[in-house]
Amino acid sequence: MTSPLRLGISAKLFLAIFSTCMLVLITMHWGVRLSFEHGFVDYIKRGNEQRLAMLGDALADQYEQHGNWDFLRHNDRLIFTMLRSLEQNPDSSNQLPPHGWRTQFWVIDQQYKVLVGPRAPVPPEGSRRNITTSNGKIVGWVVGSPPERLTRSTDINFDHQQKRTSWLIVGLSTLLAALVTWLMSRGLLAPVKRLVAGTHHLAAGNFATRVEVGSHDELGQLAQDFNRLASSLEKNESMRRAFMADISHELRTPLAILRGELEAMQDGVRKLTPEAIGSLQSEVGVLSKLVDDLHQLSLSDEGALAYRKQATDLVQLLEITAGSFNERYRSHGLTLSLQMPDEAPFFGDPDRLMQLFTNLLENSLRYTDAPGQVMVRLWYDAPYWQMSFCDSAPGVDAEQQAQIFERFFRTEGSRNRASGGSGLGLAICKNIVDAHGGHIAAAHSDLGGLKITLQLRYVPQP
Structure with missing residues (x-):
């Protein structure tokens, strides 16, 4: 069993745009054709009406000269002579359309007898113009058949020529629409195809794949x-x-x-x-x-660590944590000093914050040479509580500062266990600070070592 034909996005886009173009083109074609046909017939109708009016005036003058219609009976040559005269010398106020009469006409007298015209019956719905003498007496009528369709061969040939030209324009426009649609679909889908190819490479595990950015849309x-x-x-x-x-x-x-x-x-x-x-x-x-x-x-x-946030005091947490490190710092030949306000209200998890301070003080204890010092400062700079943990030599270069919060990163190249831990403490610190909506960064310390700065946003609780 054969699978159904599956069109790609290029073919679908091409068909959608091309179908829309063809629908608009065909609609415009038929609209122009209908407008032309009705307009051409109206054009013929207006020309015939002008000729009927002028012929009626000329016949009225002839009737006044002769006093009756005997001059016109069985004298079709006279009426056509008058018509040629009207075509060759039209009144300047009545500009006639070219090419003469395009429909049948009749001249009838007061008794509705046909004086001039074909043997066909006079159409009751045709255009009718009175033949009126100078004293206002109606002595007859000039009647023209309604131009519902084209009858003259020249008009029919002209209409056929316009049809052929119109269909030729439709054919050329179709080719142009197909070409433009094909180019447009290729241009629009080129970045999509690049993304599709890039996605395939990415799904295959080639994470070095990049796609070209060719626009700003x-x-x-x-x-x-x-x-x-x-x-x-x-x-x-x-x-x-x-x-x-x-x-x-x-x-x-x-x-x-x-x-x-x-x-x-x-x-x-x-x-x-x-x-x-x-x-x-x-x-x-x-x-x-x-x-x-x-x-x-x-x-x-x-984010699975249990954070039980509550109103707490950062000063109290720092004092408790520092107190647990005082003896260890003295035994390592280090001095630990604190500069803090009387209180620092904060809404957070006191256990996780103490874990944060413990990891930072443990890090300074491991990596600061004796004799040395570690200074912890806390101050308020609205809307943040600012903290800094500064230690003395040795320092950390700029490249290491950018990596210091990555897991398993330790500044000593030998990865000596005697001085370094697992390399996860600062990574955990960063996650705790992020969980409290804060920011942590590393920089050079004025004491010659490393400076860890914290920003914890203070939001007063109602």
Whole structure:
């Protein structure tokens, strides 16, 4: 069984535009033909009426000269002589159409007897003009048959010529419409075809595909959106690959240590001592921390973290968080100082905000050389609460600042676990700030290290 013919969008657009052109063209053709035929007949009718009036005046003059109609009876030559005289010397006030009479006419007297005319009966609906003498007496009539259709061969030939010319124009216009429609459909669908081809490449996994933006209309905007989508997919694919590589790297080291320790104990090279068990527990702790961070990051990426927002005080949260770090900072040779107002009311989740502050202070603790200092400032710049976490050397270059909130990114090239964590803390921070409608950024610190700035929009609660 053969499948039905499926027309592409190019053929459909061509047929739609071409059908519309043909409908308009045929309608115009028949409209012009009807207008011409009726107008031509009206033109003949007006000419005949003028001739009837002039012939009636001429016959009235002849009747007054002769006193009766005897001069016209059985004298058709006289009437045609008068007609030729009227055609050759028309009155300047009565400009006659050319080519003479186009219908039959009759001259009848007072008793309705035909003086001049064909043997056919006088049509009652024909044009009738009185033959009136100078004293107002009606002595006869000139009657012309109604020009309902063309009768003269010259008029018929002229009408046929106009028909042929009209159909020739229709044929040429059809060819021109087909050509213009074909070019138009190709031009309009060229960007669509590029988008279709690009979509096929994108669906096949070629995220480097881009389409040409050739206009500034809706199709051009669609092409720009397609390119942005392809760029986002390409970036996400690159991040996914990097994410998988980073996870495998993060898991490989503690697993390798655990495997080595266990094999050493199994072979009797290392004894099962509390110190060995503690080493194993340390690596298990690293794995547990990595899994917890991954879980927290996945939840924050999906917006699935439970945010229980309520009225809270940022100053109180910062003081509690800083208090839990004071001893660790002193043991590392670092000084932690706070510059804050008396209170900072805010509507947010206090647990997630403390997690945010904890990650930032933990980051400064790991990456600040001793002796060093960390300064936390909080101030209000309507409508935002502004916060800065500044630490001393070492600093972070501009390229690293742009990547510092990406997952698994750590500034040290060796990825040394002694100083670095899982590389997920700042990524989680960014998600928490975004969930509170804020903004987080990294810059150079005046103290010589890194400066993390936060903007949290303050909306007073009723």
